[in-house]
Amino acid sequence: MDATIQKLARYIVDTAFDTIAPEAIHEARRRIIDSLGCAAAASAEPFCLSIKKLAARTHSTPSARIWGTGQETSIEMAAFANGTMLRYQDFSDTVLSRSNGHPSDMLGGLIAVAEAFHSDGKSLLAAVVVAYEIYCSLCASVQMAARGIDQGTAAAAGTAAGIASLLDYSEQQTANALCLVLAANLHLYNVRCGTLSDWKGCGGPNGARNGVFAAMLAREGVTGPTAPVEGKGGLWEILGRFEWDPGGGAVPLICQTHLKLHPVCYHGQSAVDAALILRNTVAASDVQRIEIETYEAAYLAMGQDPGRWAPDNRETADHSMPYTVAHAWITGSLSSTAYETDQLQSRAVLEMMKRISVSAVPELTAAFPANSSTRISVLNMAGSVYTHLQPNPKGNAGNPVSDTELEAKFSDLYRSWGAADSARQLLDFVWTIDKNTDVSTLVDALCIESTR
Known part of the structure; x- marks a missing residue:
């Protein structure tokens, strides 16, 4: 050997x-x-x-x-x-x-x-x-x-x-x-x-x-x-x-x-976190432009291919940074229902995706894989810019979910198999x-x- x-x-x-x-x-x-x-x-x-x-x-x-x-x-x-x-x-x-x-x-x-x-x-x-x-x-x-x-x-x-x-x-x-x-x-x-x-x-x-x-x-x-x-x-x-x-x-x-x-490629976790924070300041109807800056691996996986701006199936959509950010911004969450056909064809989501750009920047690339960070800047209709840098997303080994948070995720996902008491027994x-x-x-x- x-x-x-x-x-x-x-x-x-x-x-x-x-x-x-x-x-x-x-x-x-x-x-x-x-x-x-x-x-x-x-x-x-x-x-x-x-x-x-x-x-x-x-x-x-x-x-x-x-x-x-x-x-x-x-x-x-x-x-x-x-x-x-x-x-x-x-x-x-x-x-x-x-x-x-x-x-x-x-x-x-x-x-x-x-x-x-x-x-x-x-x-x-x-x-x-x-x-x-x-x-x-x-x-x-x-x-x-x-x-x-x-x-x-x-x-x-x-x-x-x-x-x-x-x-x-x-x-x-x-x-x-x-x-x-x-x-x-x-x-x-x-x-x-x-x-x-x-x-x-x-x-x-x-x-x-x-x-x-x-x-x-x-x-x-x-x-x-x-x-x-x-x-x-x-x-x-x-x-x-x-x-x-x-x-x-x-x-x-x-x-x-x-x-x-979030049910999305890991490279999109921090982007979705950032979107959910910024939507509290800039409503979807007030978005003029969104610029997503991330690390190279995330860009290559979720923002380089033009097909990521026109996902027609679940597999492509959950690896699309513009789609998942737009959906989270508009709806206030990202769940598995985001990838159903009617959601993929949502006019509001498709229109917002046209106003989203994705790029890789050296500082965030250099910090990866120790940090999986994404920065989003949004320009509103009045011309003001708001920015949020999301460091390691929740769930990262450096920002871990607690056992209690993990149990909550499990119990929510387990519903198709049984009630809360059976989920508790399995836990x-x-x-x-x-x-x-x-x-x-x-x-x-x-x-x-x-x-x-």
Whole structure:
């Protein structure tokens, strides 16, 4: 095995629940809560229903269940269907570094395997921390998008690593899981360019699905190529030489990931915050012009492409800074209903978007990723200019949501699955999941429709 694979495998097998910092374990619980709420909110979306229908056609032993319906499917398809639900509304977590992504995409796969193999809660929490560490340390090591590689690659690698931890693989099995997953999972960044498609929300969950498959192959003794990072034709040849170094920080990297309070691409969080503040001073009817200044990554993701001024589907709209700012300014909020067809065609929103410009400025770009700041200046009809600089949005690791605020988000998102009392019961379950001896009982609580 090449030295990088050996280093990754050694980190994974050496990391267990009792060796992980308590704050990282707590963040793992918080990521599970956040992700389950996101999945509940998207469960009845037509696209998610079609994915669940597809997943229900597949049967295997062992099996895992589709959240909401309780239908059995393969572990891999449960990873994909459940991961797609929690990702669909773009309300799940984010990592910002040399590469960006949504590490919670992996949780559908990790929970599916934990259910199928009746793992305990401590093992699941440790696996989540390990998976995030592999995912986020890859993102910290190299600019994948600049070389055409998407975040789904990190999801595949992180999921395979998390499963190796969850099922207590040997170092050799773990190394093979990593080799197998890296050799077969270079996802293309094109999925996030131009007019965005359904696959924008599926790429990460598909990476998790493939991570499950690679880990299952390694469990059966299948070997992978021995040098997928450093060897000929490996990642170094594609991405350039980089040092992939998990476990090197003062605390695990899960503690540096960010939660969202708006269902929009993370790069738009601070812009929406700023819009909601400025609308209290300048009403939508009094707006003459809005100038949005942000950092380069936000501009490239949400303000460079002309299509961001004419979004015709949810996937493009929730990655459009002019659309989300205009909608928030006019309505006073940004919820998932903002992406329904009638809202995308709102004359008032479309007219305001024509008066919005977006640019990247050096000072905000230099501060990223430590700070995800946006400055909005609005010119009113009388010629007065009002400006607000929004530093890290609420939910950023430097401006975190409290447990109480996270519970409020979860309870609001959970409504499609049940009443406040059942939401409270599930919250209490996850907060104490380290005391649980079989994660399948967590999934029992998620199979809402099967108990009605």
